[in-house]
Amino acid sequence: MSARARVSKEPDYFSRGAGFGAALSLDQRNTVLRFNGYYIHDEVYAVNRFAPPTSSGTLTASPRIHRGDLDVLSLGLAWDQVLSRSTTVTLGYDLALLNGFQANAYRIVRVMPGDGLPAATPETHPEQRTRHAPYVWLSHFFLKNRAAVRLGYRLYRDNWGILAHSPE
Numbered sequence: 110m111s112a113r114a115r116v117s118k119e120p121d122y123f124s125r126g127a128g129f130g131a132a133l134s135l136d137q138r139n140t141v142l143r144f145n146g147y148y149i150h151d152e153v154y155a156v157n158r159f160a161p162p163t164s165s166g167t168l169t170a171s172p173r174i175h176r177g178d179l180d181v182l183s184l185g186l187a188w189d190q191v192l193s194r195s196t197t198v199t200l201g202y203d204l205a206l207l208n209g210f211q212a213n214a215y216r217i218v219r220v221m222p223g224d225g226l227p228a229a230t231p232e233t234h235p236e237q238r239t240r241h242a243p244y245v246w247l248s249h250f251f252l253k254n255r256a257a258v259r260l261g262y263r264l265y266r267d268n269w270g271i272l273a274h275s276p277e
Contacts, residue, residue: 110129110130110131111129111130111131112127112128112129112130113127113128113129113130114126114127114128115127120154120156120170120173121153121154121155121156121173121214122151122152122153122154123151123152124149124150124151124152125149125150126147126148126149126150127147127148128145128146128147128148128183129145129146129147130143130144130145131143131144131145132144138191139190139191140188140189140190140191141188141189141190142186142187142188142189143185143186143187143188143189143201144184144185144186144187145184145185146182146183146184146185147181147182147183148180148181148182148183149179149180149181149183150178150179150180150181151178151179151180151181151209151210152175152178153175153176153177153178153179153210153214154173154174154175154176154214155173155174155176155214155215156170156171156172156173156174157170157171158170158171159171176210176212176214176231177209177210178209178210179207179208179209179210179211180207180208180209181205181206181207181208182205182206183203183204183205183206184203184204184205185201185202185203185204186201186202187199187200187201187202188200188201195249195250195251195252196247196248196249196250197247197248198245198246198247198248199244199245199246199248200243200244200245201243201244201245201246202241202242202243202244203240203241203242203243203244204239204240204241204242205238205239205240205242206238206239206240207237207238207239207240208236208237208238209236210236211234211235211236211238212231212232212233212234213232216231216232217229217230217231217232218230218231218232235269237268238267238268238269239267239268240265240266240267241265241266241267242263242264242265242266243263243264244261244262244263244264245261245262246259246260246261247259247260247261248260259277260277261275261276261277262274262275262276262277263275263277
């Protein structure tokens with residue numbers, strides 16, 4: 110069992126997170142089942158930096174504008190298996206549930222409202238997102254050459270219609 114926590118702060122965000130990990134070793138540690146989870150809460154702000162006309166290029170920051178909060182729950186399962194003295198395989202699955210502000214706090218989009226005059230509005234994204242990512246890793250150590258090879262594949266899919274493949 111393990112536990113972890115983190116805090117991160119910048120002028121335009123404040124993030125707090127906590128997580129855990131657990132592993133169960135079986136068959137003389139030839140099989141390991143792992144489970145982990147993490148919760149993150151982010152407060153997202155926009156801070157504009159500019160040089161006032163009376164300054165000599167010194168940047169000044171605007172007051173922070175709260176753009177939204179983001180909550181993330183991430184869960185992962187993995188199965189590590191020793192196949193031989195020099196070969197292992199890992200099968201895993203990661204799930205992330207996101208709820209809240211997921212847009213870029215600074216990006217604007219030009220729109221053409223009904224009056225025909227261009228306008229700018231902040232970028233928006235749906236507030237709910239579910240991410241799925243199964244993966245597999247195969248590792249082999251060549252004792253004679255003292256070298257290792259790791260092959261992997263990850264599939265990513267979310268409810269925004271994104272599908273990605275990552276072979277390694």
